[in-house]
Amino acid sequence: MSHQRVEQPASGSASEPLQYKFADLIADPVVRDRWEQVRRYFFLRESTYDMTRRCNIRCNGCYYYEGEKQHAVENSDLEQWRRLMQAEKARGITFVVLAGAEPSLVPERCQVCFDEIPLGAIATNGLKRIPGEIGYRLHISVWGDDETSYRTRGAKEMLVRQTDNYRSDPRAIFVYTFTPDNIDQAETVTRLLAREGCQVTFNMFSAPVGYTGDLRHTPNSLSRTRQAMLDLMVRYPQTVVYSRYNAVAHTHRLGLHDLYGCSYPRRNPSTDVGLGRSFRQYRTDLGWDREAACCVPDTDCSDCRHYAAGSAVVTARLFRHATDPDTFRSWLDYVDTYLAVWVRDYPRGANLSQNLVSPPGFDLI
Numbered sequence: 001m002s003h004q005r006v007e008q009p010a011s012g013s014a015s016e017p018l019q020y021k022f023a024d025l026i027a028d029p030v031v032r033d034r035w036e037q038v039r040r041y042f043f044l045r046e047s048t049y050d051m052t053r054r055c056n057i058r059c060n061g062c063y064y065y066e067g068e069k070q071h072a073v074e075n076s077d078l079e080q081w082r083r084l085m086q087a088e089k090a091r092g093i094t095f096v097v098l099a100g101a102e103p104s105l106v107p108e109r110c111q112v113c114f115d116e117i118p119l120g121a122i123a124t125n126g127l128k129r130i131p132g133e134i135g136y137r138l139h140i141s142v143w144g145d146d147e148t149s150y151r152t153r154g155a156k157e158m159l160v161r162q163t164d165n166y167r168s169d170p171r172a173i174f175v176y177t178f179t180p181d182n183i184d185q186a187e188t189v190t191r192l193l194a195r196e197g198c199q200v201t202f203n204m205f206s207a208p209v210g211y212t213g214d215l216r217h218t219p220n221s222l223s224r225t226r227q228a229m230l231d232l233m234v235r236y237p238q239t240v241v242y243s244r245y246n247a248v249a250h251t252h253r254l255g256l257h258d259l260y261g262c263s264y265p266r267r268n269p270s271t272d273v274g275l276g277r278s279f280r281q282y283r284t285d286l287g288w289d290r291e292a293a294c295c296v297p298d299t300d301c302s303d304c305r306h307y308a309a310g311s312a313v314v315t316a317r318l319f320r321h322a323t324d325p326d327t328f329r330s331w332l333d334y335v336d337t338y339l340a341v342w343v344r345d346y347p348r349g350a351n352l353s354q355n356l357v358s359p360p361g362f363d364l365i
């Protein structure tokens with residue numbers, strides 16, 4: 001989720017003459033309207049919170065059960081959670097991401113957060129319904145069809161139970177995480193979600209530090225995943241919330257940090273205005289550690305293609321994308337997608353770019 005100060009567009013006064021001024025890039029009224037729409041959300045400032053150490057399933061490659069944070073003592077005092085949220089609001093946090101282990105197991109804590117900071121999202125496995133009074137966007141994780149979910153997550157009939165809980169719920173969006181193992185299942189799952197009237201967006205498995213399992217992507221699986229994403233966008237335009245540039249950025253042979261430079265504190269020593277200063281990742285004991293803070297702690301940075309990371313890292317790089325109309329449109333599509341995924345009731349528009357655009361300074365793959 002983006003919440004760092006967005007780089008400003010070039011003024012045209014750099015030593016190398018620019019082919020396009022920013023005014024040229026927004027000359028098309030459709031593009032200008034989209035720019036005006038997304039910039040209204042630049043006020044979002046995110047932090048993330050582990051709500052509980054408990055989970056009702058155990059997934060292969062789960063990054064919660066890596067590193068130190070899983071050992072933090074769990075604070076169940078609702079007044080302390082309320083005071084934390086009030087302090088967060090006071091220091092400028094406007095958007096919270098509640099994660100885990102599994103937040104649906106502690107709905108009373110989620111409710112306290114919602115009462116204090118009403119913009120946010122919850123990452124959940126969707127097996128236990130989160131009460132409707134908690135009006136955050138809900139990200140329901142899907143790792144393949146039911147057979148694969150059983151094998152990698154140890155839970156039976158996940159899709160049936162998830163869709164039973166969240167069919168017709170405007171808070172919900174399903175997040176399909178591509179692994180090398182489940183690329184061919186994405187069509188079946190998307191078709192089922194389309195039939196149920198649900199929305200889906202895409203994530204990439206990003207290996208935790210020290211991961212030795214078999215879900216790490218390869219050049220071949222990255223390329224197959226990109227093609228699957230592009231096909232599904234065309235076949236299920238009402239269901240899939242994604243853009244071509246999302247597909248390029250997240251299935252590149254290089255991870256997000258190498259392509260764009262990660263701005264989260266874990267990789268960014270700067271405490272100037274931006275994520276390096278404002279972002280915190282709270283553990284279940286309500287403590288936080290700047291050295292470890294990012295939206296997906298304990299992920300191996302060189303393998304980080306996570307959708308949550310990209311929504312901050314790519315979005316912050318406006319300047320690099322304000323070079324030509326198609327690159328700028330692609331960036332706008334990316335920002336529009338992330339806002340639709342993260343902000344409830346955000347009015348998403350049609351993608352503006354129909355082309356595959358390279359990350360600035362890199363090849364397409």
Ligand code: SF4
Pocket residue numbers: 256257262263264266267293294295296297299300301302304309
């Ligand atoms: S894991 Fe990803 S989001 Fe976290 S610090 Fe590394 S590159 Fe940044």
